[in-house]
Amino acid sequence: QQQVKQSPQSLIVQKGGISIINCAYENTAFDYFPWYQQFPGKGPALLIAIRPDVSEKKEGRFTISFNKSAKQFSLHIMDSQPGDSATYFCAASTTPGTASKLTFGTGTRLQVTL
């Protein structure tokens, strides 16, 4: 059963535009929500993460928006650059602080064009 649903599967954005990737979860016990970025031929790497006690977290051009009541969270990439072209995975965990089990979304392949 898919516990974290991610959309869209793929996304093409022009340089300078805003990229938005959405995730929805079912398990209300989830309380840690990271986003991982994966470049071709590499393993995923943590990009940014949020806990449900805040509704938004920003790090540079990357922002997570979190809606606890709707059980949704999203990644916004402002001023998208060609170097942002990668696959992005949302994830969720029930036991933060233990480097424990993550449930991943299916991934979004982002292409930023010139």
Next chain:
Amino acid sequence: DAGVIQSPRHEVTEMGQEVTLRCKPISGHNSLFWYRQTMMRGLELLIYFNNNVPIDDSGMPEDRFSAKMPNASFSTLKIQPSEPRDSAVYFCASGRSGTDTQYFGPGTRLTVL
């Protein structure tokens, strides 16, 4: 820090053969995870260890798969016998209790003919 080390990076084998994938976690990390990535199923957690003890192996597809962690600096994932549907990229990741981040290795691309 060297990061998570996986070997081999690529493996091509024939159906029925035994395959062993290896992982060296980051020094000082006490959690280790094995994932499988395919186009169809995305990133799937196969098994994870905490302090060298398997905690959750519910993602291991079947008895053909086994994983061991004999010490804090080494883990193996074995497939015996291998089948074409096992073709995927297998990732190892490690982390440390008290933190949230999992650090992924570069992966092993397995092709079973």
